Amino acid sequence: MSKVCQLTGKRPIVGNNVSHSNRKTKRRFLPNLKKKRFFIPETGEWVTLRICTAALRNIDKYGIHLYLQMCAKKGFDTGITL
DSSP, X not given: OOOOOTTTOOOOEEEEEEOXXXXXXEEEEOOOEEEEEEEETTTTEEEXXXXXXXXXXXXXXXXXXXHHHHHHHHTOOOSOOO
């Protein structure tokens, strides 16, 4: 299963571990993904999404239906028909 947020499109990025002696080794910064079920009252169905915590905060702020519409308008493929 890929480590990509289904709503925001966040994915792992690459950076360096920097030691005390300033040696640099490659590392990955992974998004903070959570698997969450949502009930959409407008359509009457349950949806399971793998989303990052930033998207979860936005869903709390705007509501799931409005946030899915905003993501669809931005061009993200959520896999959900509204």
